[in-house]
Amino acid sequence: MKFVAFERAKQGTGASRRLRNTGKTPGIVYGGEGQPQLIELDHNALWHALKKETFHSTILEMDLGGNTSKVLLRDVQYHPFKPLVQHIDFQRVDAKTKLHMKVPFHYVNAEESQAVKFEHCVVNHVMSELDVSCLPGDLPEFIEVDLSGLKKGQSLHLSEIKLPKGVTPVLHGKKDPVLVSAVVTGAGAEETPAADAPAAAPAADAKAAPAKDAKAAAPAKDAKAKK
Template sequence: MQIEISANKRTLEGTGASRRMRAAGRLPGVVYGGDGAAQPIELDHKDLFYKLKMEAFHASILTLNVDGQSEQVLLRDVQMHPYKQQVLHVDFQRVNQNQKIHMKVPLHFINGDIAPGVKLSGGMISHVLNEIDISCLPKDLPEFITVDLSDMTAGSTLHFSDLQLPERVEIPALIKGDDQPVASLIAPRGGAAAGESESESA
C-alpha cells in the first residue's frame, strides 16, 4: 500500500511557535536519518490524525513530500496529548533502500475457529503477541505477518519458529535463540482431552 504525506519545512521552532501551529490545525514534526540533516517539518493535523488510525501507516514505507520533494520514510515516534484527541509531535526516519530496517509489524491471526483444540476440545486461543519485531530490506517489508492457527490442539503453543515468514524477512530475536510464544490454545477446565477422546472413539 502506497501512503503519501504532505508536509512543509518548518522555520520557526520553540514552544510558542508550536502552540500557534497547533491552534492553526498544523502539527510539528521532524524527519531525520540517512544522508541529510534533521529537518523540522509541519503537517496537517487532521490528515495525519486519520492516517494514524490505519494499521498499515505504522508498518509501511511512507512517501513524505516536503515542499515538493519526496523521500521514503518510516514513522518512528508519535507523541499524543494525555487526554485530548490531539497529536503533539511526530518523528519520521529516512529510509536507505540498501540497508536493513528493524520494524514492528502486526500479526494477523487466521483459522482459529477451525483449530482442533477449539472445535473438538472447546478450548480458547490466547494471542500472546499482537505484533512482532522483524528485520528486512525496505522493499521486502510486509504490512503484517499471517499466523495460521488451523493446526493448534488443546494445550499447544505457537512460537516464532512456527511462523511462515515472507522471503528475506527475519526475526532478530529468533536468530539470537529467543523463540518466544505467539499464541497458545488454552484447554477448558475439567480435562481438555474429553472432547478429543469422544471424537476418537466415535
C-alpha cells in the same frame, strides 16, 4: 501510503503551541544522507492516518515541497487526555540499508482449528507484533499466521512459522518465543469425579444405632423401679 508535509521555519515551545492552535502538528524528519528537517502536517489528516495499521508498519511516501521521499514513522507524542497529536518523528529510508521495524501478526483460521471447533479452547495471543530486520524492499505490511492446525494445550512458537523472504527476527535474547497458546475453557475441562461422601454414611448410622437402643432400654429400667 502517501501523505503531505510542509516545511516548518520556526521551532521552540511557543512556536509549536501556536502551530497546534492553527490545526497543524509539528514534526521532524531525520536520517539518511540529508540533515534533520522541521516539518508540519495537517492535524486532522494525520489523526485519521494514525488509525490505520499500514501507517505504523510500512514505508510511507512523504510529499515535501513537491519532492517525494520514503520514510518510516518512528515516534508519536499524544496529549495526555485530549485527542491531539503533539509531535511526530519520521526517519528517511535508504534502500540499501537494513532497518529494524515492528511488524504486526495477523492470526487467521483459529475458528477452524481442532482446539477451538471441537475442544472448546480459547486462543491466547501472546505476541501481537514482531521486531524484524530487513531491507526496505522486503518489509512486509504484516505477517500472516495460520492457526488451523492448533490443538488443545498446544503452543505455537516462532520457529514453527515461515517468515517472509528476507525478513530476520530480532528476538532480544528470547530463543524461540511463544506466539499463541490454546487454553481450555471451563466448558471443555474434564469433570472431576465427585468425592465418595455416601461411603461415610454407614459409619454415621452405626454411631446413631446405640442411641436408639439406649432410648429403648429406658422403659425397662423404669418398670423395675416401680416394682
